[in-house]
Amino acid sequence: MTTSIITEQDLVQCRRNFAPPGMRHFSFIDKLIYLNIYKPFWCDRKDDLRWLFKNKWDLLENGNVVWAHLVQANELLFEYGNYSCPASVVFSPSPKDIINLDILAQAAGRVFDLKHTTPTDPVLLKIARALTDEFTRTFGVKLPDAICSEHNLYEATCFISQKHLPNGILSGSVFPVIISQKSPYFCVPLPSRYWTGALVDYWYEAAYS
Incomplete structure (x- = not known):
């Protein structure tokens, strides 16, 4: 499914919908249920994801909204249900970085190709082992x-x-995420309530492509 209907303006509008870091105000009900x-x-x-949950409200209230591209995900996320599972994504953490989504997709593909390999580069080896194991967490690996x-x-x-x-x-490969302002980069999708119409359309179309 092409991402040609998505533009940088969609990300800009998502940021406006969600409000800037430090200026977000969530209702009690939303904090209790939806968010x-x-x-x-x-x-x-033993699971390093526990640190994400310890910092979840700081992430939601102060994190930056940027594009992310899926590398791999738990297969349950591709089925209808009420699941919450980890996935691997690539992104630029800087909200000032205007990134071409085709370049982001190419990078995600190269990262996925590391699975079941043993690169000599120690950074790539760390990612390769995490992708292959599927239970090892990584946060902000440059x-x-x-x-x-x-x-x-x-x-x-x-x-x-x-x-x-x-x-x-999980039907699309590109989506906005909320990331920590600094390392380690904890990461969750921006809830779709704050997405643009074009981004939602892309997501639904991707499900049937």
Whole structure:
């Protein structure tokens, strides 16, 4: 599914819809239900995702909204249900970085190709092992120029709640995420209530392409 219907203005409008960092005001009901990111039962003391949940409200209230491209995700996210699962994404953490989505897609493809390989580069090896294992978390791993030289891109584990997707399933590959303002880059999708109409249309069309 092409992303040609998505423009940088969609991201700008998503940021406006959500409000700038530090200026977001959520209702009690939204904080209790819609926006709340619940820690799943399997996320124990040995799972590094626990740090995301400890910082979830700081992330929602103060994180930056940027584009992300999917690398891989738990297969449950592609099925209808009420699942919350991790995924791997690539992104530029700088809200000032105007990134070409085709370049972001190419980088995501190169990262995925690392799965089941043993690169000599220690950074790429770390990502390759995490993608292959599927239970190892990564937060803000800077991608080397071999993956992308045009932008400062990072790979990270993104925790996805299906209630925050327009149609309840992971159907598109590009979506806005909220990331921490500084490392480690905790990452969750921007809830679809704050998406633009064009972005929602892209998501639904992707489900049937």
